[in-house]
Amino acid sequence: MRIGHGFDVHALVVGRKCIIGGVDIPHDKGLDGHSDADVLLHAICDALLGAVALGDIGKHFPPTDMRYKGIDSRQLLRHVVNLVREHGYVVGNIDATVMCEAPKLGPHTAAMCVHIAADCGVEVTQINVKATTTEKLGFTGRGEGIAAEAVCLLQPI
Numbered sequence: 001m002r003i004g005h006g007f008d009v010h011a012l013v014v015g016r017k018c019i020i021g022g023v024d025i026p027h028d029k030g031l032d033g034h035s036d037a038d039v040l041l042h043a044i045c046d047a048l049l050g051a052v053a054l055g056d057i058g059k060h061f062p063p064t065d066m067r068y069k070g071i072d073s074r075q076l077l078r079h080v081v082n083l084v085r086e087h088g089y090v091v092g093n094i095d096a097t098v099m100c101e102a103p104k105l106g107p108h109t110a111a112m113c114v115h116i117a118a119d120c121g122v123e124v125t126q127i128n129v130k131a132t133t134t135e136k137l138g139f140t141g142r143g144e145g146i147a148a149e150a151v152c153l154l155q156p157i
């Protein structure tokens with residue numbers, strides 16, 4: 001078994017989509033970044049890469065590389081899952097938390113889990129996504145950005 005942890009933050013700005021866990025969530029602001037800025041999938045990618053000691057997302061998909069401009073982060077996640085498999089592991093389970101005051105994520109977490117499970121090639125019961133506010137404190141509390149944290153366990157093939 002291997003354990004991994006990931007953390008990511010993206011700024012909330014006007015004129016961008018708010019895509020979290022592959023779900024396009026209606027909101028007056030969206031997440032800024034080189035890719036689609038899916039903060040949750042980035043934290044999960046980092047957890048998976050960490051578990052097999054392969055560095056981090058920026059090492060594999062440099063933000064200076066135009067191939068990744070606006071890319072759907074589900075493509076990045078599928079690539080990372082393939083790397084994990086090449087190193088002899090499959091996803092056991094993933095647990096993640098997204099931190100934001102708004103939008104409300106509760107109505108969307110089930111759809112996020114379906115996307116993540118499909119991209120990881122596992123059952124939806126192996127994936128959990130939670131949401132929390134930070135009680136109006138800090139950059140997430142002020143609505144300046146969204147943070148996400150993920151942990152995973154990998155099982156040897």
Ligand SMILES: Nc1ccn([C@@H]2O[C@H](COP(=O)(O)O)[C@@H](O)[C@H]2O)c(=O)n1
Binds near residue numbers: 106134135
């Ligand atoms: N963006 C969010 C934040 C929270 N939720 C749900 O509300 C519950 C209570 O949040 P607290 O920060 O007050 O603990 C939380 O457990 C989530 O179910 C949400 O849907 N979207």
Ligand SMILES: C[C@@]1(CO)OP(=O)(O)OP(=O)(O)OC[C@H]1O
Binds near residue numbers: 032035065068
């Ligand atoms: C995902 C990548 C892809 O170029 O770009 P960003 O959307 O800026 O996201 P970040 O979480 O900063 O990770 C870096 C990059 O790998």
